[in-house]
Amino acid sequence: MALLEIKNVGISFGGLRAVDKCNIVLEKGELIGLIGPNGAGKTTVFNMLTGVYLPTEGDIIFEGKSIVGLKPYNITERGIARTFQNIRLFKDLTVLDNVKIPYHMHAKHGVISSVLRLPAFFKGEQEITEKALECLEVFGLSDKKDELSRNLPYGQQRRLEIARALAAKPRLLLLDEPAAGMNPQETHDLMELIYWIRDKFDLTILLIEHDMSLVMGVCERIYVLDYGKIIAEGTPDEIKTNPKVIEAYLGKEVHV
Amino acid sequence: MNDQNKSGSFWKRNTPGILVAVGLLAVYLILHFWIQGFEIGGNKYQLNKYYTLNIYLMGMNIILAVSLNLVCGITGQLALGHAGFMAVGAYTSAVCTMKLGLPFAVGLLAGGLVAAVMGIIIGLPTLRLKGDYLAIATLGMGEIIRVILINIDYVGGASGLSPIPKLTNWTWIFFITVGTVLFVKNFINSTYGRACISVREDEIAAETMGINSTRYKTMAFCFGAFFAGVAGGLYAHNFFIIQPNLFNFFKSFEYLVMVVLGGLGSLTGSVLAASGLTVVNLALQNVPDLRMVVYSLVLITVMLFRPGGLMGTKELTFSIFKLNKKRGGDRGTSGN
Amino acid sequence: MEILIQQLINGIALGSIYALIALGYTMVYGIIQLINFAHGDIYMVGAFVAFFLISIFHLPFFAALIIAMLACSLLGVIIERVAYKPLRNQNRLTALITAIGVSFFLEYTMMYFVKPDPRAFPASFKLHNITIGNVVISSKDILILIISFTLMLILTYIVNRTKTGKSMRAVSFDKDAAQLMGIDVNKTISATFAIGSSLAAAAGVLVGMYYGQIDPLMGIMPGLKAFIAAVIGGIGIIPGAAFGGLILGVTEALVSGAGYSMLRDAVAFVVLILILIIKPTGILGKNIREKV
Structure with a gap:
């Protein structure tokens, strides 16, 4: 059984057909790329997957159950986490507190024991802190744990966002342009990191990216979206030579 | 994980807390005896009624400002109906003691x-709104509560409810x-408080990190309303009479002013601003005609020169006195 | 039936007052996203300026009206320059609190000088009542309607046809882009405050004439209700403010007419909350989806 099945999903904003009859299938453990020109509807697909937007038609099946109509936090609880194209960290919280937020879902202590500072509170908070620190350690952000996340350099903010998404303990991770604004060296490091987290956390990853070297380098399969429609699907080599894809990116009458 | 937490260092670890506790107890006892009156060497010392009243008011203002800060500053929901909750609490408690004994x-x-409960009933439909829309809707809810109270004869209508026992x-x-x-x-320094702050910082990101934003907005609203209600009860049982028009939206503004003046999200800021404004009000009693003029000028000036409020989002802590740089035990220490 | 028509007429008169104030709210909100709580007090200042002009200098009503409008537009510009402009890039709550401060300042400074008691607004012309069946239309109603609709027409012309109006629309759409296109944002914001304040002043003078009584705190409730009218119509949208004002005025008049005048003030808020819950951007507003 596929981990995630997007079946004939479509969404309209007013008169605009942003995504139309989109079909994507992810098997467990895969690392899949979603590419397409600007405005093709890639982020909209992510927004539908995470419950931020409600698809106007079609169905999304995650681990055998439909997740359409669930609230974003329900979907996160089910095991899908994401990052954002334009980094959306909790800017006035420290790095450590940013990573603590997703562990809230699994907190065992209640409001009352928090307010009364009962032993359950100390135990629960201790647990959250330890897990959050472990997570930061993995991403090499331990020494920045007390800094406000707004003060981190750009590349580290991107890493922190991935760390925060992983803290939600997902089985499917959605990365929205993780390499945007990074230089080639940073992009290379990111590639390594993506491979590594997939194996370490036993994840399935769907990533949107404009940086072709990254997409072609890490992805096992690629979907191409143009004007809201999937126009091609295949391995990086197949995609590179697919005439429809070339047309979408470069326009017609280009000799390959 | 760290040896510091063992019993031997209990005193050291909790120095700031203990100092604050001792300080507060001292304040309590001194004022307790001063308000009651005491004799030293044949002279009787007693705080006059007027100052006593203002100390009480200071306490109530702190309760109201801090509870409103939980909603506006911590959870980031601009609510202008705090006086409405205060009214509900004042009337309910007065009915309990007066009519039900x-x-x-x-x-x-x-x-x-x-x-x-009113907080939840009002919060669930209105907290879907954002920013100024929420502000105006909660202001409206507060006013509706006031108008409803005016139309209930059981609690005296517009002329008010009295005599309330002091x-x-x-x-x-x-x-x-x-x-x-x-x-x-304690609430804001827990995972629940962090959840509220994450909603303030970025509601969509919080939701995708598993935070049910409606739940935490309603929770903050409900707690805020609870304390406003309790403060209303204290208020009612201090003044003999309460009237619906005491709890109009200007009262809500008063507390919002305290919160913003102190710094949104800063508890110590709210406490300082609530106490400070009570003192300013007291000092201006001598010039009743100009009282509100000066008050408004103070307000405008502070906002123009300290737009983030007196404390910003920071807290006044002991670390500025170099006593203890680390926060309480819940923070733990890093593993590297 | 006659009672209903009578109440409708009262409601439209009251509603056009709300509409005039609401226009200023909505223009200011549209351009700097600030609920200008002091706006209702500018309406009060307008009424007092006209009061002094008529009762001390014996000016005719229309001269007083125009001078009051000019004086208040100046006041509006000064308030913006001194109190709001320095806070333009700050947290919006800061500006909101400052607006509340300015509101208190205007109310209580006025109260310091004229004392809190209500003053009788001089009746500056004779009343003629037109009676149709049992319905009485006073010349005051007609005057309010004529003046407020004239002002709204002038405003529509300014906003849609003049250069200032175009820059106002541009700035409210995108301040930074407008600046890059060579629009003087500061001047445009000042113009918005000037126009909005003069409309509020006109409303103040008309209310003074209509009810014959003014006091320093008279701006609070109408100010708040006008803001509600702006929200009902869709804040930032100019026809919405006029529309919301009329809806609110008529609803209130009908509720009073039905014998529930004690509940009149609550009605505005109930309408507001219903609208906000059903269509949060107001009747004429467009839904804007947050970009993720």
Whole structure:
């Protein structure tokens, strides 16, 4: 059984057909790329997957159950986490507190024991802190744990966002342009990191990216979206030579 | 994980807390005896009624400002209906003690609980709104509560409810004020408080990180309403009479002003601003005609020169006195 | 039936007052996203300026009206320059609190000088009542309607046809882009405050004439209700403010007419909350989806 099945999903904003009859299938453990020109509807697909937007038609099946109509936090609880194209960290919280937020879902202590500072509170908070620190350690952000996340350099903010998404303990991770604004060296490091987290956390990853070297380098399969429609699907080599894809990116009458 | 947490270092670890506790106890005892009156060498010292009243008011203002800060500053929901919850608490508790003959403590608790339930009823539909829309909707809700109270004859309508027994005293004020501040402080320094802050920072990101934003907005609103209700109970049992028009939207503004002046999200800021404005008000009693003119000028000036409020989002802590740089035990230490 | 028509007429008169104030709210909100709580007090100042002009200098009503409008537009510009402009890039709550401060300042400074008691607004012309069946239309109603609709027409012309109006629309759409296109944003914001304040002043003078009584705190409730009218119509949208004002005025008049005048003030808020819950951007507003 596929981990995630997007079946004939479509969404309209007013008169605009942003995504139309989109079909994507992810098997467990895969690392899949979603590419397409600007405005093709890639982020909209992510927004539908995470419950931020409600698809106007079609169905999304995650681990055998439909997740359409669930609230974003329900979907996160089910095991899908994401990052954002334009980094959306909790800017006035420290790095450590940013990573603590997703562990809230699994907190065992209640409001009352928090307010009364009962032993359950100390135990629960201790647990959250330890897990959050472990997570930061993995991403090499331990020494920045007390800094406000707004003060981190750009590349580290991107890493922190991935760390925060992983803290939600997902089985499917959605990365929205993780390499945007990074230089080639940073992009290379990111590639390594993506491979590594997939194996370490036993994840399935769907990533949107404009940086072709990254997409072609890490992805096992690629979907191409143009004007809201999937126009091609295949391995990086197949995609590179697919005439429809070339047309979408470069326009017609280009000799390959 | 760290040896510091073992019993031997209990005193060292909790130095700031203990100092604050001792300080507060001293304040409590001194004012307790001063308000009651005491004799030294044949001279009788007693705080006059007027100052006593203002100390009580200071306590109530702190409760209201801190509880509003939980909603506006911590959770980031601009609510302008705090006086409405205060009214609900005031009327409920007064009815409990006056008409039902219940003890004061029960009255206060009932006032708080009814206000909290109102908070949930009002919060669920309105908290979907954002920013200014939420502000104006909560302001409207507060005004609706006031108009409804005017139209209930059982509680005296527009002419008000009296005579309410004077049951509020320094002990009630002090312990409820300290309790409220402690409650809110403990709440915001827990995973629940962080959830509220994450909603303030970025609601969509919070939702995709598994935070049910409606739940935490309503929770903050409900707690805020509870404490406003309790403060309303204290207020009612201090002034003999309450009228619906006392709790109009200007009252809500007053507390919002305290919160913003102190710094949104800063508890110590709210406490300082609430106390400070009470003192400013007291000092201006001598010039009744100009009181509000000066008050408004102070407000405008502070906002123009300290737009983030007196404290910004920071807290006044002991670390500025270099006593203890680390926060309490919940923070733990890093593993590297 | 006659009672209903009578109440409708009263409601439209009251509603056009709300509309005039609401226009200023909505223009200011549209351009700097600030609920200008002091706006209702500018309406009060307008009424007092006209009061002094008529009762002390014996000016005719229309001269007083125009001078009051000019004086208040100046006041509006000064308030913006002194109190709001320095906070333009700050947290919006800061500006909101400052607006509340300015509101208190205007109310209580006025109260310091004229004392809190209501003053009788001089009746500056004779009343003629037109009676149709049992319905009485006073010349005051007609005057309010004529003046407020004239002002709204002038405003529509300014906003849609003049250069200032175009820059106002541009700035409210995108301040930074407008600046890059060579529009003087500061001047445009000042112009918005000037126009909005003069409309509020006109409303103040008309109310003074209509009810014959003014006091320093008279601006609070109408100010708040006008803001509600702006929200009902869709804040930032100019026809919405006029529309919301009329809806609110008529609803209130009908509720009073039905014998529930005690509940009149609550009605505005109930309408507001219903609208906000059903269509949060107001009747004429467009839904804007947050970009993720």
